[in-house]
């Protein structure tokens with residue numbers, strides 16, 4: 542391709558998420574309480590002393606990238622490297638200490654911990670979840686059976702009519718993913734959701750992520766399962782101690798990560 546052709550192809554791409562030199566700092570109150578924190582808290586209360594200083598955890602340190610419409614981007618890195626923090630920040634759930642995050646469209650974070658109501662049946666949660674995502678009651682009725690079938694919750698009995706507290710953690714995660722995946726998202730952020738399902742469900746969710754991408758959204762996937770990343774994302778970002786190590790084609794980045802070879 543000529544330089545002009547590359548420039549033209551670049552301008553044809555629509556940016557959906559711009560992360561510009563982002564720093565995220567958690568402020569942990571009372572973390573320096575020292576030994577025997579319950580006892581020290583009690584003596585502090587009795588002595589009416591001020592609580593100890595705030596400890597800061599600098600979780601993301603100057604990360605920048607742009608994601609485009611139709612892209613699926615994997616985020617990899619060792620435990621505590623800052624992947625989930627980055628995702629929550631893109632979702633708008635964490636403030637940035639420095640830098641900015643700009644999104645074109647509404648980002649939706651689909652985490653294993655996304656809130657559904659444990660006391661309600663799966664059926665009620667599907668309806669509530671869909672309404673919360675902005676579907677009309679008629680749309681919910683039209684999509685309901687598809688969502689239940691996708692989740693596979695009824696494969697081993699009529700579980701959809703039982704409260705969610707009777708579900709295994711994998712079943713809950715599957716239902717959560719199925720609800721969120723029923724809608725086309727501008728920016729869909731998935732945190733480890735695929736790791737919880739069994740083989741057949743993982744395959745179905747990977748196919749659905751591919752469809753969501755074709756429906757023109759942008760998908761971010763945080764996972765320790767490198768095969769999920771390989772199968773789902775064509776671009777991957779490797780993060781360690783809050784800094785970006787690599788950003789490029791998935792195969793290149795995952796191979797370097799697996800070998801522990803930093804560029």
Ligand SMILES: Nc1ncnc2c1ncn2[C@@H]1O[C@H](COP(=O)(O)OP(=O)(O)OP(=O)(O)O)[C@@H](O)[C@H]1O
Nearest residue numbers: 567569598600618619620621622623624625626627
């Ligand atoms: N709520 C919090 N308060 C204080 N520090 C936090 C909080 N959540 C995460 N951290 C810290 O921020 C850093 C990044 O954590 P994060 O959960 O983003 O990592 P991760 O890459 O998603 O890890 P994992 O692969 O283990 O899920 C870690 O040092 C962690 O201890």
